[in-house]
Amino acid sequence: MVVNLAFLLLLLLFVSSANAKATVSISPKTLNRSGDSVVIKWSGVESPSDLDWLGIYSPPTSPHDHFIGYKLLNASSTWRSGSGSISLPLTNLRSNYSFRIFRWTQSEIDPKHLDHDQNPLPGTKHLLAESEEVSFGSGVGKPEQIHLAFEDGVNGMRVTFVAGDGEERFVRYGERKERLGNSAPARGVRYEREHMCNAPANTTIGWRDPGWIFDAVMKNLNGGVKYYYQVGSDSKGWSEIHSFIARDVYSEETIAFMFGDMGCATPYTTFIRTQDESISTLKWILRDIEALGDKPALVSHIGDISYARGYSWVWDEFFAQIEPIASRVPYHVCIGNHEYDFPAQPWKPDWAA
Numbered sequence: 005m006v007v008n009l010a011f012l013l014l015l016l017l018f019v020s021s022a023n024a025k026a027t028v029s030i031s032p033k034t035l036n037r038s039g040d041s042v043v044i045k046w047s048g049v050e051s052p053s054d055l056d057w058l059g060i061y062s063p064p065t066s067p068h069d070h071f072i073g074y075k076l077l078n079a080s081s082t083w084r085s086g087s088g089s090i091s092l093p094l095t096n097l098r099s100n101y102s103f104r105i106f107r108w109t110q111s112e113i114d115p116k117h118l119d120h121d122q123n124p125l126p127g128t129k130h131l132l133a134e135s136e137e138v139s140f141g142s143g144v145g146k147p148e149q150i151h152l153a154f155e156d157g158v159n160g161m162r163v164t165f166v167a168g169d170g171e172e173r174f175v176r177y178g179e180r181k182e183r184l185g186n187s188a189p190a191r192g193v194r195y196e197r198e199h200m201c202n203a204p205a206n207t208t209i210g211w212r213d214p215g216w217i218f219d220a221v222m223k224n225l226n227g228g229v230k231y232y233y234q235v236g237s238d239s240k241g242w243s244e245i246h247s248f249i250a251r252d253v254y255s256e257e258t259i260a261f262m263f264g265d266m267g268c269a270t271p272y273t274t275f276i277r278t279q280d281e282s283i284s285t286l287k288w289i290l291r292d293i294e295a296l297g298d299k300p301a302l303v304s305h306i307g308d309i310s311y312a313r314g315y316s317w318v319w320d321e322f323f324a325q326i327e328p329i330a331s332r333v334p335y336h337v338c339i340g341n342h343e344y345d346f347p348a349q350p351w352k353p354d355w356a357a
């Protein structure tokens with residue numbers, strides 16, 4: 005009888021450990037804007053493999069192999085215990101995020117399933133756990149990715165931004181931060197998957213809903229004067245107040261930041277190479293803009309802009325990353341080969357033969 009009881013207990017223990025499920029939780033469940041971080045915690049991952057990984061999904065309905073990026077669980081120092089956590093700043097993609105943990109082992113590496121750098125993409129055969137969703141709450145309607153550009157009139161400045169819906173938006177602006185007395189309506193446009201020319205941009209792996217892209221022109225600006233502005237609407241929320249120095253056509257100097265090939269950085273690994281160096285580039289430009297004080301300046305990014313290569317959320321990451329400078333100085337671009345050289349491109353500039 006005693007033996008039987010011990011056996012039963014052992015059996016129960018075995019059954020309960022075999023049933024022990026990995027879990028993954030997130031905190032907070034609502035973020036306010038791009039750059040806010042979510043902490044992802046997991047536990048109960050048995051016999052951890054150093055290839056076990058966390059998939060980042062947006063929207064949460066995406067198939068397993070259509071993650072926007074991933075992190076290996078060994079990014080957490082405690083991964084060998086089967087528990088750990090990763091803090092991840094997220095960019096508002098106007099759609100919720102969720103996270104999935106997968107088991108992946110050396111023997112499952114598929115030499116044909118590679119990223120842009122010929123590194124194997126992680127396998128999705130063994131799902132261990134899936135998180136709840138994290139949302140941007142009311143922030144989905146708030147303008148993000150704010151960037152300035154010159155327009156045809158020398159006394160104007162165009163502001164472009166992205167929001168999750170097409171309802172009316174405005175720019176309001178003025179010389180005093182506490183009194184943005186001028187207002188102009190913004191035009192909202194969007195593009196669809198069928199407007200994309202080639203894979204992966206027009207396939208479910210590369211396509212994500214771009215939201216609405218708005219632009220408005222601030223007019224009758226006085227040259228060399230500092231203006232404050234914000235974009236949005238009363239019903240959907242306003243952005244923070246930003247400022248810029250209006251173009252001064254009578255100035256004897258022009259200050260421009262000129263560079264190419266910047267790309268962007270993502271806090272996760274994705275299908276294509278990303279550029280961590282862009283973090284330093286933007287940091288030093290921001291420092292110099294601050295040192296310029298009340299002198300107007302402009303950015304000329306002469307091509308190879310985001311290196312999104314058809315993965316649309318990388319553009320969101322890029323515009324979120326440049327916002328601290330592009331909301332202060334006009335940010336102009338030229339096309340580089342990465343903006344025109346996709347296969348079957350019907351148009352190529354003659355200088356690009």
Ligand SMILES: [Fe+2]
Binds near residue numbers: 265308340
């Ligand atoms: Fe390049």
